[in-house]
Amino acid sequence: MMPPDERDLLLVVDVQNDFLPGGALAVPDGHAVIAPINRLAALFPHVVLTQDWHPPGHVSFASSHAGKSPFETVDLAYGPQVLWPDHCVEGSPGARFSSELHVDWAELVMRKGYHAHTDSYSAFLEADRNTRTGLDGYLRERGFEHLYLTGLATDYCVLWSALDARKAGFAVTVIEDAVRGIDIDGSVERAWATMREAGIERITSGAIGGG
Numbered sequence: 001m002m003p004p005d006e007r008d009l010l011l012v013v014d015v016q017n018d019f020l021p022g023g024a025l026a027v028p029d030g031h032a033v034i035a036p037i038n039r040l041a042a043l044f045p046h047v048v049l050t051q052d053w054h055p056p057g058h059v060s061f062a063s064s065h066a067g068k069s070p071f072e073t074v075d076l077a078y079g080p081q082v083l084w085p086d087h088c089v090e091g092s093p094g095a096r097f098s099s100e101l102h103v104d105w106a107e108l109v110m111r112k113g114y115h116a117h118t119d120s121y122s123a124f125l126e127a128d129r130n131t132r133t134g135l136d137g138y139l140r141e142r143g144f145e146h147l148y149l150t151g152l153a154t155d156y157c158v159l160w161s162a163l164d165a166r167k168a169g170f171a172v173t174v175i176e177d178a179v180r181g182i183d184i185d186g187s188v189e190r191a192w193a194t195m196r197e198a199g200i201e202r203i204t205s206g207a208i209g210g211g
């Protein structure tokens, strides 16, 4: 593609210590996303970050459900919920962005998952599929048309954010070398198939030109 322009936005999903090696919910090879994201961020005029941000005792934590272990699924009022190790607790070191991420000029940090009883993989719509984060309105008011997604994890927060962005009417591209997945029972492969069916484009970062 040509160099990104004023309608293009780089969305960097959840590049936080807890999703990186040594973190509470480390994504395999998660560190590999940082170099391409840093390179891309320098090419995009506009960058927005998302930050997974849970209160202690959050409903998505296995530790909040007696007798349950991480990676089991429970049925909540809004549907099935995968249980995770405690991660990205508000204000904790694990919730901070990687110190190797160089995107200080990002214009917005969209926090999500801060309601104690509702998870939010998506940066747009919480897991009850009803509570809106406000990101759709923000991006629309700013005039963005095409979102380029990077970050963690391919099969959870990137997937759900990409699908909701598409539903909201944005053109959506996922940059494959700038994402990595958790991969539970083939969930990464399923995520790519679901995104393809939804009309989400998949490219490598090398396809994005400087200018």
Ligand code: VGL
Binding pocket: 014, 019, 052, 084, 121, 152, 153, 154, 155, 156, 157, 158
């Ligand atoms: C994520 C699981 C739990 C993600 C966040 O960023 O993909 N995954 N919370």
Ligand code: ZN
Binding pocket: 052, 053, 054, 060, 087, 088, 113
């Ligand atoms: Zn989370």
